[in-house]
Amino acid sequence: MTETLALGAAEESKAPAKKRRSLGNWLLIAVPYAWLLFFFLVPFFIVFKISLSEVAVAIPPYLPTFDLSEGWAGLRENLSSFSFENYLFLFEDDLYWKSYLSSVWIAATSTLLTLLVGFPLAYGMARAPKAWQPTLLMLVILPFWTSFLIRVYAWIGILKNEGLLNQLLLWLGVIDQPLTILNTNAAVYVGIVYSYLPFLVLPLYATLEKLDESLLEAASDLGCPPWRAFWSITVPLSLPGVIAGCFLVFIPAVGEFVIPDLLGGSETLMIGKTLWAEFFNNRDWPVSSAVAVILLLILVVPIVLFQNQQQRAQEKDA
Amino acid sequence: MAKKPIGPVRRSFAPWENPDAKPFIEFRNVTKRFGDFTAVDNLSLKIYEREFFALLGGSGCGKTTMMRMLAGFEEPNEGEIFLDGQNLRGVPPYRRPANMMFQSYALFPHMTVEGNVAFGLKQDRLPKGEIEARVQEMLKLVKLEAFAKRKPHQLSGGQRQRVALARSLAKKPKVLLLDEPLGALDRKLREETQFELTDLQAELGMTFLIVTHDQEEAMTVADRIAVMDKGRIIQVATPAEIYEVPNSRFVADFIGSINMIEAKVATRNGEATHLRASGFDREIVVDQQTEASVGDTVWFAIRPEKVRLSFDAPADGCNAVQGEIWDIGYLGDVSIFHAKATEDVVLKSTVANVTRTVERPISWDDRVWLSWDRDAGVILTR
Numbered sequence: 001m002t003e004t005l006a007l008g009a010a011e012e013s014k015a016p017a018k019k020r021r022s023l024g025n026w027l028l029i030a031v032p033y034a035w036l037l038f039f040f041l042v043p044f045f046i047v048f049k050i051s052l053s054e055v056a057v058a059i060p061p062y063l064p065t066f067d068l069s070e071g072w073a074g075l076r077e078n079l080s081s082f083s084f085e086n087y088l089f090l091f092e093d094d095l096y097w098k099s100y101l102s103s104v105w106i107a108a109t110s111t112l113l114t115l116l117v118g119f120p121l122a123y124g125m126a127r128a129p130k131a132w133q134p135t136l137l138m139l140v141i142l143p144f145w146t147s148f149l150i151r152v153y154a155w156i157g158i159l160k161n162e163g164l165l166n167q168l169l170l171w172l173g174v175i176d177q178p179l180t181i182l183n184t185n186a187a188v189y190v191g192i193v194y195s196y197l198p199f200l201v202l203p204l205y206a207t208l209e210k211l212d213e214s215l216l217e218a219a220s221d222l223g224c225p226p227w228r229a230f231w232s233i234t235v236p237l238s239l240p241g242v243i244a245g246c247f248l249v250f251i252p253a254v255g256e257f258v259i260p261d262l263l264g265g266s267e268t269l270m271i272g273k274t275l276w277a278e279f280f281n282n283r284d285w286p287v288s289s290a291v292a293v294i295l296l297l298i299l300v301v302p303i304v305l306f307q308n309q310q311q312r313a314q315e316k317d318a
Numbered sequence: 319m320a321k322k323p324i325g326p327v328r329r330s331f332a333p334w335e336n337p338d339a340k341p342f343i344e345f346r347n348v349t350k351r352f353g354d355f356t357a358v359d360n361l362s363l364k365i366y367e368r369e370f371f372a373l374l375g376g377s378g379c380g381k382t383t384m385m386r387m388l389a390g391f392e393e394p395n396e397g398e399i400f401l402d403g404q405n406l407r408g409v410p411p412y413r414r415p416a417n418m419m420f421q422s423y424a425l426f427p428h429m430t431v432e433g434n435v436a437f438g439l440k441q442d443r444l445p446k447g448e449i450e451a452r453v454q455e456m457l458k459l460v461k462l463e464a465f466a467k468r469k470p471h472q473l474s475g476g477q478r479q480r481v482a483l484a485r486s487l488a489k490k491p492k493v494l495l496l497d498e499p500l501g502a503l504d505r506k507l508r509e510e511t512q513f514e515l516t517d518l519q520a521e522l523g524m525t526f527l528i529v530t531h532d533q534e535e536a537m538t539v540a541d542r543i544a545v546m547d548k549g550r551i552i553q554v555a556t557p558a559e560i561y562e563v564p565n566s567r568f569v570a571d572f573i574g575s576i577n578m579i580e581a582k583v584a585t586r587n588g589e590a591t592h593l594r595a596s597g598f599d600r601e602i603v604v605d606q607q608t609e610a611s612v613g614d615t616v617w618f619a620i621r622p623e624k625v626r627l628s629f630d631a632p633a634d635g636c637n638a639v640q641g642e643i644w645d646i647g648y649l650g651d652v653s654i655f656h657a658k659a660t661e662d663v664v665l666k667s668t669v670a671n672v673t674r675t676v677e678r679p680i681s682w683d684d685r686v687w688l689s690w691d692r693d694a695g696v697i698l699t700r
Contacts, residue, residue: 217391218424220411222438222489232437236428 044296051289052082062285086290095274096291100298102269106185106260107253110192111200114249115242117193118200122241123234125201126208137205140198152191152262159187159263183265191259196252200245207241208234240313247306251299271295331541332556333366341400342367342525343388343493348397350383350549357383358394359549370519370526372536375546376572381529384546385495388527390414402492412441417491421498423482425470431457431481432466438489456484459518476507487522496528500535512538533573537561545569561621566700570619575654577625577665578698579618583610591697593618597660602637605693620695625667627655627680628687638689641665643682655680657688 053062064078090096125136143151158164159182166178181187211234219229257272264270271291278288333339341364350358358380365371373381386392387399390411399406406414417438425434435456439449457463460480470478479499486494499515500508516539519526530536536543537557544554545568553565564570567578581593584601586608593602593616602618610616632638641657644664652668659665665688680686 212422212424214420214422214424215426217389217411218418218420218426219437220391221389221414221416221418222485223412223441224437225410225412228441233426 047289047292049082050285051086051287051293052084053286054081054083054085055284055286060285061283086286087294089287090290090294095269096271096294099269099271099274100294103254103256103271104298106188106192106268106270107250107256110189110196110253111246111250113189114193114196114200115246118197118204118245119242121197122201122204122208125205126211133209140201140205143198148195149258152195152258155187155191155194155263156182159190182263183268185264185268187263187265188260188268188270191263192249192253192256195259196249199248199252203244203248204238204241207238207244211237240309243309244306247302251302251306254299255295331368333369334364334542339366340403341365342369342402343527344400345384345387346398346400348384348387348394348399350380350387350392350394356549358387360397361549361551362397363544363551363554365525365527367525368523370516370539370541371528372540372543373527373529373546374531374533374536374543374572376531379546380549381531381546382497385418385497385527385529388414388493389416389418389495415492416495417486417489417493418495418497419482419486419499421501423470423478423502425478425481425485427470430467430469431462431473434470434481435485435488438485442489452488456488459487460484475502476511479503479511483518487524491524493525493527496526498530499528501530501532508535509538515539537573545572547572563696564619564698567617567619567698570696570698575622575666575668577620577622579620579663579665581616581618583608583612583614583616586612590692593697595660595663597663598639600638602695603692604695604697606697608697608699610697610699614699617698618695619698620690622654622666622668623652623670624690624694625665626689627657627667627669628689629680629684631687632689636689636691637694638687639665641686641688643680643684643686646680646682657686659688 050062053064055061056063058065064081066078067074070077121140125133125140128136156163160166161178161180161182163182165181166175169175170178181190215233215237216226216229219233220226224232255272256270257276260268260270260273261276264273275288275291275295278284278291282288343363343365345361345363348358348361349356357378361380361384363384373384375381383392387394388401388406390406390409393407401414401416426437429437432453435453436449439452444452453466454463457466460483462477462480462484465473465477465481470481473481479502483499496515500511503511512535515526519539526539528536528539537560540557542554542556543560545552545560547568553560553569555563555565560569560573564573570576570578579595579598579602581595581598581602584592584594586592589605589607591604591606591608593604595602595618604618608616626632639659641659643655644658645656647654647656648671650671652670655667655669657665657667667688
């Protein structure tokens with residue numbers, strides 16, 4: 001009885017605060033929405049519009065193009081000429097769905113590999129002496145200070161047949177023949193794991209660092225040896241960080257173009273590469289736009305999942 | 319030492335008085351250093367089975383380190399710790415038959431109340447039915463049956479504290495370690511819980527070791543208290559002894575409120591000792607023998623509630639000094655009077671407010687007599 005009364009009172013006190021949302025508040029919210037509108041939604045609609053167009057030998061290389069001077073009649077005629085033909089084409093040619101599937105597969109595998117490398121790294125950082133942690137964090141962020149492209153190029157020097165890795169292995173006597181790593185999917189995995197490692201390590205470190213050490217002591221006190229406490233306490237409690245980190249790797253990796261192009265071989269099929277070829281080699285803007293729209297739809301699913309997970313984590317904190 | 323036997327007040331239980339009694343927990347010359355800092359300094363201590371023992375001291379006195387060494391989170395640099403005859407050196411925390419209730423409670427946030435209580439039992443791979451029965455038993459003990467499916471963040475502070483208690487008791491440890499268990503609770507709840515803890519300990523017949531900085535808490539719950547300072551134990555005794563017969567100025571000052579008067583031994587006369595304090599007309603007579611020689615500087619310590627206030631000169635044979643009321647503090651149940659006896663000595667006297675009269679007979683600037691019996695105070699030599 002008293003509890004319901006108290007709840008009612010709490011709700012009442014909240015209500016006026018909601019009404020008092022001023023102009024300043026609206027402006028504050030409007031800025032990010034305006035950003036999203038101009039830099040995400042508008043470009044998306046341009047791409048979507050192009051994907052419904054027809055390829056043409058013109059500048060820009062598609063038809064129809066909007067011309068404001070033609071007025072409403074011209075606009076209506078343009079709209080009537082739109083078609084989903086390009087999307088149907090994506091299903092007819094198996095190159096596209098194979099590229100999508102292969103991209104998702106490569107991204108998923110690399111995400112798993114990144115997790116395998118990143119978890120011990122983040123765990124070690126979180127368990128390191130407090131005085132070292134800023135330095136270790138700095139070392140993780142440090143590669144960002146060099147251009148991504150240059151760092152990927154550097155891997156060519158490491159992975160090629162007469163590269164540093166093969167020379168080292170030959171010198172150590174581990175192998176007698178240089179290994180062919182460059183221009184294979186293995187090199188793509190190496191590239192993705194290397195490039196996206198900080199995106200996984202940082203959120204994971206943040207979660208692990210917050211983990212109350214007395215929980216592990218409590219587990220130990222209750223008869224749980226350290227390795228078992230790791231699985232029953234550390235892993236479940238770091239799950240939000242693991243999920244956040246994995247999405248931050250998986251989502252950009254699916255659409256990755258530079259790494260498969262520079263490190264991958266001819267058999268490396270990724271949608272980013274296909275898109276590039278369609279756009280620049282074939283100059284088929286409508287089809288490549290359709291590829292991009294479908295890619296976006298494929299990525300929206302994990303992004304929405306990611307958002308949900310973040311929201312749930314936030315609610316839990318509150 | 320005082321003549322009157324001051325024993326445990328709660329029940330007749332005093333294994334420490336029996337020289338043949340085997341200690342259940344023993345610290346033998348234990349030293350623990352963290353870098354340059356010596357947290358525990360060559361410390362020996364015996365705790366007996368079924369005892370409720372309190373380690374009391376300010377922050378940094380080493381009390382928590384003592385408990386953490388017993389739990390196994392820290393290894394002593396020197397010395398040995400025995401629990402029920404077993405030397406604990408090298409035994410990891412997860413193999414020690416001691417369970418701890420953490421100051422922060424350290425409840426597993428991703429597990430329900432049930433899950434938390436069952437955690438320790440699951441580690442022993444007990445049959446499922448047995449675990450369930452034990453969890454129910456524990457939840458009943460702490461009156462949380464209705465909250466079994468809740469997560470820790472859905473509970474109040476008091477409920478969390480009880481989950482932590484149930485979890486640490488679930489494995490029936492040989493000794494339960496309580497690290498500032500009531501620190502996070504508000505005053506009312508803390509007082510209630512103190513009595514619940516003593517009842518629980520008596521009911522379960524387990525050995526409890528509590529670490530606290532709260533002297534009231536230690537005195538309420540414990541059979542014996544060890545007062546610690548700078549890694550050493552200053553005094554180990556029952557709450558009543560600690561309060562009435564402190565062995566040093568540190569203990570006297572740490573526990574409760576006290577008047578301390580610096581004095582010199584004037585004469586030692588059989589049972590009594592006469593002290594001379596500067597500014598006092600009369601000698602202070604104490605029914606206590608002291609190891610201090612005539613002429614040595616000692617401290618006379620007396621609790622404020624043992625100092626009487628009156629307008630008329632008290633009868634002969636008791637200690638008295640005249641003073642001027644300096645300050646009055648009204649605390650509801652008692653009033654504290656500060657009376658200036660000499661230039662340097664302000665004596666405190668607490669008087670219970672037994673009537674509701676608003677006007678107090680004694681007021682500011684009144685000249686009053688402060689008097690006390692010959693056995694009311696103690697002589698401290700250190």
